[in-house]
Amino acid sequence: MTETKPGVPNSETDPDVAAELEGVPADMIDSPDKTLEADLARVSEELETARQDILYAKAETHNVRRRLEKDIADARTYAATAFARDVLSVADNIARALEAIPAELRADDKFKNLVAGLEATGREIEKVFASHGITRIAAKGLPLDPHQHQAMIEMPSDEAEPGTVLQELQAGYMIKDRLLRAAMVAVAKKPD
Known part of the structure; x- marks a missing residue:
């Protein structure tokens, strides 16, 4: 035990x-x-x-x-990205309307108020865009940037380097640091 x-x-x-x-x-x-x-x-x-x-x-x-x-x-x-894209078409149409008015009609008293109203509307849209961080993309005369420009056509040119934007067909825009809409452009190429 x-x-x-x-x-x-x-x-x-x-x-x-x-x-x-x-x-x-x-x-x-x-x-x-x-x-x-x-x-x-x-x-x-x-x-x-x-x-x-x-x-x-x-x-x-x-x-x-x-x-x-x-x-x-x-x-x-x-x-506001989707809304801003929709408003861009309104801004484009106002710009086209202003471009379509010939110089002689702009001087006519009957059309002065119409032209002034369209210009004021365009300025107001630009002001609203700026207040929301929406900026236009620079294009003409710059090298093609595939992140901001969409090449629609190539045009032969002796004056510009190949790949340079010759003409802006539709303005492009950024919202802050993001692409809202690419600029549609015509790009220079070597002449044939």
Whole structure:
């Protein structure tokens, strides 16, 4: 029979202790310090894993928050894009109407008010565009930029370098730093 210390339960004499120790390996019963060290190492390992998981979760949450803030800012900045594209056709039609009025009719008293009204409307549209960050793309005389210009035709030219924009067929526009509509242009090519 094993010797017991006073106040320490003995598995041989106490049925409750025997029931609790049932299924526990004998080496664990014999050396509780080793078991505690192993448990402590396991718990430390689990704690470190949990700490890493929390750090990853925090980083992912931060990234998601940043992406959402950027998406919200972009939505505010570019919310009027579709509407602005629609209004561009109105601005184009006003410009075409002004170009179509011959110089002699512009001087006629009957047409002066019409011309002045169309010009004022054109200026107002340009002012509204400017207040919303919509700017016209420079094209004529510049090299073709495929990010801003759409070449519609090539025209032979001795005066301009090949690839230079000779004529703007339809104005292009940017909204802030994004392309709203590419400028449709005629581009120089070497003469035949």
